[in-house]
Amino acid sequence: xxxxxxxxxxxxxxxxxxxxxxxxxxxxxxxxxxIADAQDDAAVKAIVIRGDGKFFSGGADIAEFDExxxxxxxxxxxxxxEASAKPVVAAINGTALGGGxxxxxxxxxxxxxxxxxxxxxxxxLGILPGAGGTQRLPRLIGAAAALDMIVSGDPIPASKxxxxxxxxxxxxxxxxxxxxxAFARSVDGPRRxxxxxxxxxxxxxxxFASDNARKITGLDAPKACIEAVKAAVALPIDQGQKVEQxxxxxLVAGDQSKALxxxxxxxxxxxxxDGLPKxxxxxxxxxxxVIGAGTMGGGISMNFLSxxxxxxxxxxxxxxxxxxxxxxxxxxxxxxxxxRLKPEQVEQAMGLLTPTLDxxxxxxxxxxxxxxxxxxxxxxxxxxxxxxxAKPGAMLASNTxxxxxxxIASATTRPQDVLGLHFFxxxxxxxxxxxxxxxxxxxxxxxxxxxxARRIGxxxxxxxxxxxxxxxxxxxPRQDHAMALLLEGATPEQIDRVHTGFGMPMGPxxxxxxxxxxxxxxxxxxxxxxxxxxxxxxxRWGQKTKAGFYDYDDxxxxxxxxxxxxxxxxxxxxxxxxxxxxxxxxxxxxTLYTVVNEGAAILEEGIAQRASDIDVxxxxxxxxxxxxxxPMIWADMxxxxxxxxxxxxxxxxxxxxxxxxxxxQRCAREGTPLDR
Ligand code: T1G
Numbered sequence: 001x002x003x004x005x006x007x008x009x010x011x012x013x014x015x016x017x018x019x020x021x022x023x024x025x026x027x028x029x030x031x032x033x034x035i036a037d038a039q040d041d042a043a044v045k046a047i048v049i050r051g052d053g054k055f056f057s058g059g060a061d062i063a064e065f066d067e068x069x070x071x072x073x074x075x076x077x078x079x080x081x082e083a084s085a086k087p088v089v090a091a092i093n094g095t096a097l098g099g100g101x102x103x104x105x106x107x108x109x110x111x112x113x114x115x116x117x118x119x120x121x122x123x124x125l126g127i128l129p130g131a132g133g134t135q136r137l138p139r140l141i142g143a144a145a146a147l148d149m150i151v152s153g154d155p156i157p158a159s160k161x162x163x164x165x166x167x168x169x170x171x172x173x174x175x176x177x178x179x180x181x182a183f184a185r186s187v188d189g190p191r192r193x194x195x196x197x198x199x200x201x202x203x204x205x206x207x208f209a210s211d212n213a214r215k216i217t218g219l220d221a222p223k224a225c226i227e228a229v230k231a232a233v234a235l236p237i238d239q240g241q242k243v244e245q246x247x248x249x250x251l252v253a254g255d256q257s258k259a260l261x262x263x264x265x266x267x268x269x270x271x272x273x274d275g276l277p278k279x280x281x282x283x284x285x286x287x288x289x290v291i292g293a294g295t296m297g298g299g300i301s302m303n304f305l306s307x308x309x310x311x312x313x314x315x316x317x318x319x320x321x322x323x324x325x326x327x328x329x330x331x332x333x334x335x336x337x338x339x340r341l342k343p344e345q346v347e348q349a350m351g352l353l354t355p356t357l358d359x360x361x362x363x364x365x366x367x368x369x370x371x372x373x374x375x376x377x378x379x380x381x382x383x384x385x386x387x388x389x390a391k392p393g394a395m396l397a398s399n400t401x402x403x404x405x406x407x408i409a410s411a412t413t414r415p416q417d418v419l420g421l422h423f424f425x426x427x428x429x430x431x432x433x434x435x436x437x438x439x440x441x442x443x444x445x446x447x448x449x450x451x452x453a454r455r456i457g458x459x460x461x462x463x464x465x466x467x468x469x470x471x472x473x474x475x476x477p478r479q480d481h482a483m484a485l486l487l488e489g490a491t492p493e494q495i496d497r498v499h500t501g502f503g504m505p506m507g508p509x510x511x512x513x514x515x516x517x518x519x520x521x522x523x524x525x526x527x528x529x530x531x532x533x534x535x536x537x538x539x540r541w542g543q544k545t546k547a548g549f550y551d552y553d554d555x556x557x558x559x560x561x562x563x564x565x566x567x568x569x570x571x572x573x574x575x576x577x578x579x580x581x582x583x584x585x586x587x588x589x590x591t592l593y594t595v596v597n598e599g600a601a602i603l604e605e606g607i608a609q610r611a612s613d614i615d616v617x618x619x620x621x622x623x624x625x626x627x628x629x630x631p632m633i634w635a636d637m638x639x640x641x642x643x644x645x646x647x648x649x650x651x652x653x654x655x656x657x658x659x660x661x662x663x664x665q666r667c668a669r670e671g672t673p674l675d676r
Contacts, residue, residue, distance in 0.1 A: 001016050001027065002016065002034060003016055003052075007048075010045065010046045011034070011038050011044045011048070012050060013035075014050055015027055015031070015051045015057055016053075018052075018053065019053075020095075021052065021055045022058050022060065022062070023057055023074055028074060028077050031081070032076070034047075035081055035084055036080065038084070045086060046184035047084065047088040047184070048177070048180045048181055049090050049107060050091040050177060050180065053093075057100025057103065058098070059098025059100045060098055060130075060131075065261060073131075075241065075245065078105070082107075082192050082193070085190065086190070087190050088190070089107060089109045089110070089111060089184040089187070090112075091171075091177060092110060092111065092116045092158070092176075093116070093176055094113070096112075097118075097119050097155065098119075098120060098122050099133075101129075101133065102132055102136070105132060106131075106132065106193075109168050109184075110167040110168055111167065111171050111180050112161065112162075112167045112171065113172070114159065116157075117158070118156055118167070119155025119156060120150050121153040121154075121155070122150075122221070123152075123225055124260065124264075125264060126252075126260040126261070126627060127221060127248055127252050127257050128221055128225045129228075129244070130252075132237075132241055132244070134150060135232045135241055135244060136193045136194060136237070137150065139193050139196040139232065140164075140196070141166050142198065142200075143198055144200070144204060145164050146232075150225045150228075198233050200233045205229070205230050209226055220254055221256065224251055227243070228240075255637055256627040258637065259627055259628055259630075259633060259637070262629045263626050266629075270462075270616045272609075273443075273446060273462055274609050276446070280443060282444060282448040286366055287365050288309055288311050288365055288366070289312045289361075289362035289368035290311055290312070290369050291359075291362070291382060292314075292315065293320060295425060295427075296371045296399055297324060299427030299428040300371055300428075302427075305353055306349055306428075306457075307456045311354070312356060313355050314356055314357070314362060322355075324355075328350070332349060359385060362386065365394060366393075366394055366395065368394060368395070368396055369398075370383065370400075371399040371423075376403055376407060379398060379403065379408050380408060380410075383396060383398070383418070384412065390417075394417065395417050395418075395449065396417050396418045396419075397420060397421040398420050399421060401469075401472055402472055404467075405420045405465050406439050415438060415439075415441070417445055419435065419436055419441045419445055420465075421434075423458075424621050430621065431457070431458055431459045432459055432620035434470060434471060434617065434621075435460045435461065435462050435463070436469060437462055439465065459616060459620045461616050464608075470599075470613070471617045471618065471621045473598060474598045474599055475595075476598070477598050478508060478594065480655075481594055481654075482507075482591050484590070484655070486568055487531075487571060487572055488577060488579065489579035489580040489581060489582045490587065492549040492564065493560050494584075495508060495509065495587055495591070496508065496509050498588060498591075501584075502592070503624075504622075504623050504624065509548075509549035510550070512542060512548060515542070517542045517548045521536045531568060531571050535548060535549070535564065535567065538563070540564070547561065549564055585646075589647060589649065590654070592631070593635075594654065596634070596635040596674075597643075597647065599632055599635075599674075600663045600664040600667075601663070603632075603675065603676050604662065609676075611633070611674045612630070614631065615629055615630020615632050616630065632674050633673075635664075640668035640674065644660065644664065647660060
């Protein structure tokens with residue numbers, strides 16, 4: 001909605017469409033009409049456009065993209081603003097993104113509060129600014145600066161926008177409207193950005209594309225953004241806008257944008273806990289305890305320290321405690337050395353840490369997170385001790401990656417206070433946290449866990465209890481089939497190439513080598529039943545031993561290993577398997593379609609609340625490429641029947657335990673997307 005108010009001779013148009021003033025059809029119609037009416041209203045000498053609340057506008061209404069489009073389209077609204085015979089001033093009261101910024105670019109002048117952030121994030125949705133942004137921004141700030149803003153999609157602060165000439169002046173936070181009205185009265189008539197020319201060094205676009213090759217490879221939108229800005233330099237604005245709009249039309253209909261828009265809403269949906277009232281009281285978390293100062297315990301603690309929450313960390317031995325806290329300081333100092341933290345921030349964070357050997361010191365913590373190695377008996381012993389010392393109402397969490405939270409909770413008299421907080425390694429970096437709801441976990445404990453994860457900058461997703469929860473359970477078929485394919489004739493390089501070609505940061509074997517081939521190994525070099533155990537027995541534990549499924553040089557560059565090839569041949573001979581040619585298509589089916597099938601089973605069992613949560617887990621926890629949306633939406637877009645057909649084609653190789661998910665079959669039959 002838009003509201004208008006005449007301030008003597010200046011008309012204020014207020015965009016009011018909570019929560020982010022998205023430019024829905026109603027807002028566009030309101031803006032368009034107000035501008036048109038003002039042209040013929042003699043009382044109006046100038047116009048100010050402002051947003052209601054803390055946003056100027058979050059841009060076009062993304063949810064409308066899949067709906068039949070309603071006139072006027074945003075480009076027409078922005079053109080109408082620019083064509084106004086009366087000067088139009090954008091009073092940028094807060095964040096102005098996408099179409100929201102494009103509206104200000106149509107205005108003749110821009111004044112902003114210092115807290116405002118301005119950006120064109122469309123590329124993150126697999127599209128480009130489609131309401132003149134790629135044509136007007138270069139004319140205002142130059143082609144190079146515009147390329148940076150449009151291809152990165154990152155917002156800039158108002159001060160930087162002023163430096164670039166994107167805004168004319170800053171206003172104080174509490175008198176923006178008054179200053180904008182005064183400014184509107186002071187300017188001498190319209191000043192149309194579209195009339196400006198922009199030139200650029202002819203090498204600029206090629207140079208930009210090659211400098212950003214790693215970031216934009218495989219992505220349609222960034223390339224289109226570069227083409228559009230090129231058109232801004234080469235063509236008059238009306239022709240440039242035609243180029244922009246045709247590029248936009250192609251992108252918005254494409255799979256990458258569909259996937260990226262899905263991810264936008266999936267991230268927001270993941271924050272919701274079905275069936276729980278939004279206003280359910282949360283438990284106060286002012287102090288956190290962490291048991292275990294190993295890699296995970298240290299990383300987990302850093303998240304809370306960085307968020308200003310004091311942490312008491314407990315270890316069994318002084319040596320282990322010093323090693324753990326020493327690594328935390330080293331990690332902080334490494335971040336400071338890269339200029340991403342100030343030295344005083346390192347001291348501030350480490351100053352909130354209380355290392356101790358005294359388990360009793362956890363008694364006054366509001367939350368205690370256990371992060372010791374993956375052994376059920378050890379964890380149950382710890383939770384029984386915690387039950388004896390933790391204060392009433394304290395939340396008791398386990399960072400287990402696979403084990404049953406219900407069984408761990410059964411070691412206490414307060415299972416309602418027990419949940420899982422499954423962080424991913426490195427825990428101070430990886431964004432994903434699976435928040436595990438046990439059968440007896442209290443709703444407020446679960447809701448508090450979700451909020452707290454967001455408070456420390458994580459992306460939380462609710463998971464029920466099963467072996468490996470959502471992510472690791474789905475990883476099992478991928479890793480198992482990758483290993484089986486090795487035996488049948490594929491190589492680690494081939495399988496990893498298929499995954500990196502798909503857009504994953506690394507393949508199954510590169511991941512083994514990074515995480516450690518020896519994770520979960522029984523440490524008995526005499527007992528060799530699998531290829532992994534054979535590697536471990538030879539001390540090939542991955543990057544940390546410069547040898548795993550690959551050999552590594554001093555700069556950790558991987559190369560195929562003749563030793564591993566020899567070991568694989570030995571296992572083939574022992575199994576009586578003669579290697580055969582394995583197609584990339586078979587690798588995709590057996591290592592990704594099986595993941596989708598497991599995801600469907602997880603949905604059927606109610607372990608995940610919704611299919612999009614599974615997509616969020618794989619994007620934030622396992623490097624699934626955002627522009628492919630996540631395994632569940634990817635399967636929907638590929639066609640569920642084709643997933644089933646692929647699995648049928650290789651059913652002889654899927655193993656005796658493989659079960660095709662009934663949900664997958666039903667959704668394929670009914671032509672409905674995968675969801676509960
Ligand atoms: N359209 C529709 N819904 C939106 C929206 C949008 N543009 N932005 C936010 N929402 C919803 C969101 O789903 C959530 O809903 C609620 O608002 C609060 O959002 C022609 C074509 C603005 C920085 O890419 O980056 O313009 O979950 O939880 O953390 O060139 O939202 O409560 O039901 O994220 O304070 C370009 C997208 C569009 C910006 C606020 N614009 N939005 O963050 O709140 S394309 C964007 C954001 C375009 C033109 C093109 C963020 C935010 P719910 P939130 P937040």
